[in-house]
Amino acid sequence: MLDPSADEIRDWGNSVIQLMADYLGNLRDRKVYRHMSSREIRDRLDPTVPTKGIDLNGLLKVFRETVIPFSRQNAHPRMFGYVQSPGTPLAAFADLLASTLNANLTVWRSAPAPVELERLTIDWIRQILGFNAEAGGLFVSGGSMANLAAIAAARQAKDYSSDRLRIYASSETHFSVAKAAALLGIGRENVRHVAVDEHLRMRADDLVAKITGDLEEGYVPFCVVANAGTVNTGAVDPLAEIRDVADRFQLWMHVDGSYGAFAVLAKSARGLFAGIERADSIALDPHKWLYLPVDVGCVIYRAPQIARAAFAHEAEYTRIIGEEADEAFAFWDYGPELSRRFRALKIWMLLKGVGLHSLGEDDFEMVAPVELSIFCFRHVPVQLRNESAEAIDAFNERLLIALQRDGSSYLSNAALGGRFALRGCVLNYRTTLRDMEILLDDLRRVARSL
Template sequence: MAEAEGHVAEPGDWFESLPIEAKHGDFLRRIADLLLTDAVFEGTKPLDVTGGSPVLRWCDPEDMASRLAEHRPSGDGRPATQEQLLAFVRFVVDYSVKTGHPHFFNQLFSSLDPYGLAGQWLTDALNPSVYTYEVAPVFTLMEEEILLSMRKLVFGDGHPSANGGDGIFCPGGSMANGCAINVARYKFAPEVKASGLHGLPRLVLFASEDAHYSIYKMAALQGLGEDGVFVVKTDPEGRMDVGHLESQIDSALAKGYAPFMVVATAGTTVLGAFDPLPKIFKVCERYGLWMHVDAAWGGGLLFSKKHRGLLAGIERADSVAWNPHKLLAVPQQCSTLLLRHGGLLSACHSRSASYLFQKDKFYDTSYDVGDKYLQCGRRVDALKFWMMWKAKGTIGLQKHVDKIMDNIKYFLGQVQRRASFKLVLENPAFANVCFWFVPPRLQGSQNSPEYWSEIHKVAPRIKEKMMKKGSLMVNYQPLRDWPNFFRFVLQNSGTNHKDMDFVLNEIEQLGKYM
């Protein structure tokens, strides 16, 4: 670039000297090309003779810190060149986990949906904040329509709970559970909004031992304390023991506590268990308790005519947490809280700030929905889901779910056929398959006193090998008295039976000499 007379060009002058339309256009086009090539197309293709990429390029934290330091903003305040910025983007892509990769099975989210990505780009390009109709006219209506459609799936199309209920998008399933606790508490004791817990009996809720850890976090955050969560035992399949639930409620009442809520789970994080919702509803009805269903993981089954029976009874819930970014593979993040009761969210959360929610606006202010949210400024998490639903249709989302369940059935059958693998649950209900890998040296020694302590060490070692190789990511954990086991979870309908075979072959290869 030519220098102006008497001026020494600085690194960032390439940008300042461009016409306004070229300033952004050229740079963003290069960024988009880089992302589409490296993060999307190559980043979602397994390694083979034709190319592809690893799931991740492992780098120890200390080494990563050193590499990242090379890309810090300049210490002397000078702007970066376009090439330096592009090099930084390449660095981020190169060393990030490719969650859309067909061999990423580490968390309850994955995949890279092109329609969802387009929706996310559209959201970021417009940079909206959704609290009033005047600043987000399309998105306020879009959110309400998506939430209504989801309520119809949960409570039944045409049921009063769908049209007369309510809902919000939340920054993750943990916050959806937290909002459910807050609303249930308000329903039980409305004075808590103004006066807090002062003067109230001790409020307690109930959740299974396999419920999401956010229940405890949110109970602590809202002043109930972690001890305010009474733990209910589960059966051998990981489902809530309803008999023990009743005894825990009776125990709380005998102590003078005030039970107000039961948290059931539809798809537990580790085992993928579904609590017996119809039986839990009867208990809640008998004791006058709010029934919340954490269906963050399992809610997507509502799209499947073949598998939605696992959610039988969810239509009786008072509130439901459902994360489309999990089973339905909507880009992070997309989490909702759905209520059968209208008006409660607003009564519980609203503050009517006059600088946002004026009642004398020139349009119907019932469309200013932001006051029922705990957040003020927030992203449009509905748009990417809207794009996917519109592009694929309800039929396409059903096919997505059914293919996942077909792949899981195949994967389970392959685990059962291999002597090196032992299932934690012989007949898992959902898209979680938990298993131990038994190295050749331990096979046939189940009665040895060291057997299970040795098995406990296997999964962490294999996990280290797969991550450093970059070939695969599958999570592991212990649970109750069980030593470390692998938890294979699936949301990516772009995978196939060949990918299922790869997982087991790779674990066998990495672990055969342990």
């Protein structure tokens, strides 16, 4: 089992891939959750310490008959309970390859290509968020670790050593912020809860009042944590207003975007995140809205050198000798972890294989509000973005005819404001969201043939 031949590895791989395909192909036929007591599960897993091994078929049998059915099915289309990504097969394969290579992303020399791949992928995320070119960061286990790293950097920004430090966060902020304060010795009691408005967004006026009051009482305000998607309701705090307050009082502004920040990819949601590019740091969870399996979080720093001052540590056994500056690069200088798995590979493979356009597609435009069940829109592929309205009208007319002849989906047309529009109406109890997705796929497929 420890050192199989190449042929055995292929056989094992075929068995595992077959199990994976069967599982994903039959998800809709499963319950999202099946209850079994912890004692029953332990008994099925056989709690005795194994003295003799079993073959792969025996291992997969346990996985198939106990682990799969008595896990919450996070990839199930009706798993609505938590902010939980379904994962993707591509990312699962990336995890397999990362584990096969078993790179340890500590310093550049330990894994040159994986380190460069992570730095490249971090830079893509920096650009997505609109951060300055000097910004940087690293992948961590999740949003909690990202929040911890960012708050540690915030404390370092002015070399605060007071025991009266204060962090400001709304009452809707994730508990990991208070946990980070406890772990860093700041204290949970020094996380001040700022009032929220009727939409559960932080009130900038109450933030000012809390900071002013604390200054009068001799406390040292140093960090405000804004939310880009709260865990309870998805509320996005007024980021630009909070940045203005942070500037006024010289506070570090951290954005917890673990849940929602990647929604900036959607053109329709981009306005919600105005000001996010002005943050001093941001926590993100690619294992949420980038559909990746756990674990992979991310922290981006506007000024990475501040994080380096917080985390770098010199020791003889960590001293790096190299001919080029990049050979001295070490991820451990920017976060709490030393040993780090190759998390970046699945993000790189997803972004490189799927492309940002597919994750935040904006090639369809609504041309009228949807009040009941009629929807009017048009298809504007990237090559037509700079064309005239008349050219887009003509393209959509041809597209409608081709779609109707294709027969997989059917639309009609409307004229709105003198412009041609594709028109649909949902009035069938059998229609599902999947049917709407198929319609958009059909339109793209047919459009490519025009």
